[in-house]
Amino acid sequence: MNILEQWFEENKRDFPWRINRTPYRVWISEVMLQQTRASVVIPYFQRFMELFPDVKSLYIAPIEKVIKAWEGLGYYSRARNLHSAAKDIVEKFGGEIPSSEKELLSIRGFGPYTVGAIRSFAFQQRARAIDGNVMRVISRYFCIEEEITKPAARKKIIEKTEELLDPNIPWVTSEALIELGATICTPKPKCDACPLQNTCLAKERNREAYLPLKAKDETITLLYRIVFVFESDGFILVRKGEKGKVMADLYEFSYIEVERELEYILNQADQLFIKLTPCNHTFTKYKAHLFPYLIKTKQFESENEWIEIAKLKELPFSSGHRKILTEVQKLGKL
Numbered sequence: 001m002n003i004l005e006q007w008f009e010e011n012k013r014d015f016p017w018r019i020n021r022t023p024y025r026v027w028i029s030e031v032m033l034q035q036t037r038a039s040v041v042i043p044y045f046q047r048f049m050e051l052f053p054d055v056k057s058l059y060i061a062p063i064e065k066v067i068k069a070w071e072g073l074g075y076y077s078r079a080r081n082l083h084s085a086a087k088d089i090v091e092k093f094g095g096e097i098p099s100s101e102k103e104l105l106s107i108r109g110f111g112p113y114t115v116g117a118i119r120s121f122a123f124q125q126r127a128r129a130i131d132g133n134v135m136r137v138i139s140r141y142f143c144i145e146e147e148i149t150k151p152a153a154r155k156k157i158i159e160k161t162e163e164l165l166d167p168n169i170p171w172v173t174s175e176a177l178i179e180l181g182a183t184i185c186t187p188k189p190k191c192d193a194c195p196l197q198n199t200c201l202a203k204e205r206n207r208e209a210y211l212p213l214k215a216k217d218e219t220i221t222l223l224y225r226i227v228f229v230f231e232s233d234g235f236i237l238v239r240k241g242e243k244g245k246v247m248a249d250l251y252e253f254s255y256i257e258v259e260r261e262l263e264y265i266l267n268q269a270d271q272l273f274i275k276l277t278p279c280n281h282t283f284t285k286y287k288a289h290l291f292p293y294l295i296k297t298k299q300f301e302s303e304n305e306w307i308e309i310a311k312l313k314e315l316p317f318s319s320g321h322r323k324i325l326t327e328v329q330k331l332g333k334l
């Protein structure tokens with residue numbers, strides 16, 4: 001065992017997905033961990049396991065229930081992909097997640113990282129699992145001065161990661177690299193606490209703060225939306241996101257996209273609408289500024305659905321609209 005693996009055994013954090021490492025638990029936790037920090041994932045993972053303890057229970061669950069369990073994690077396409085992958089696993093492999101790279105890659109939504117993580121952590125095979133943390137550690141440790149999104153740099157990172165894998169316990173090295181990137185070799189590295197500090201090239205050359213080199217971030221598109229919460233005798237008008245769109249299967253209130261300037265005009269209309277607190281909602285490359293209003297009205301014909309207030313909490317809402325619903329309920333307006 002090398003210094004890195006030793007450090008990992010002594011310092012690894014306790015997480016529920018590190019107990020009882022079935023391929024299913026590894027798969028679900030790794031998809032969730034691609035979304036957000038591990039501490040945030042814990043309650044989501046535990047609840048998901050209670051609701052869907054294995055592939056078959058995920059397969060037979062209605063998609064709305066899966067998305068509801070995902071609510072708050074963002075990137076809802078990943079929840080939909082989990083559901084499709086469960087179908088593949090049941091239909092092609094009788095509900096058992098296979099162990100070979102070829103079979104794993106044939107499952108919908110299983111990319112190289114997920115496959116590497118399952119082979120490594122669940123089946124203890126020699127397989128690389130390279131996420132953003134590992135990219136950062138490797139690019140610094142070997143002082144790779146190339147933009148890490150470029151294919152040549154990626155190839156180098158893969159080769160260097162494989163070089164580091166311990167011949168006897170490669171799965172421990174894989175996980176140790178992820179842990180090191182998540183806790184020590186973070187965007188602001190804590191080199192003094194790092195087990196690799198004596199052999200790290202970036203540290204030797206004072207390049208740790210500059211690596212990895214990245215291309216400029218994708219531009220965020222700002223959106224301005226006036227949101228209307230129509231209430232009529234205990235019913236609220238909501239609509240379900242269209243299939244194939246970013247917000248597919250999530251519920252939202254009605255809204256219109258407006259120019260930034262229109263917000264000023266609508267601010268004068270307090271007598272007609274009950275103005276709620278503006279809030280933001282970021283998804284993929286968009287940042288939507290939401291300006292919500294509650295409007296008490298008679299029910300009118302609409303392509304959207306009038307749903308009883310008591311049932312709204314059972315529906316998955318996009319995060320911005322969930323904030324609006326929470327405020328309306330707190331105000332006692334319903």
Ligand code: SF4
Pocket residue numbers: 137140141184185186189190191194195196197198200201202203208
């Ligand atoms: S010494 Fe610093 S830069 Fe190098 S791997 Fe460790 S934390 Fe990262």
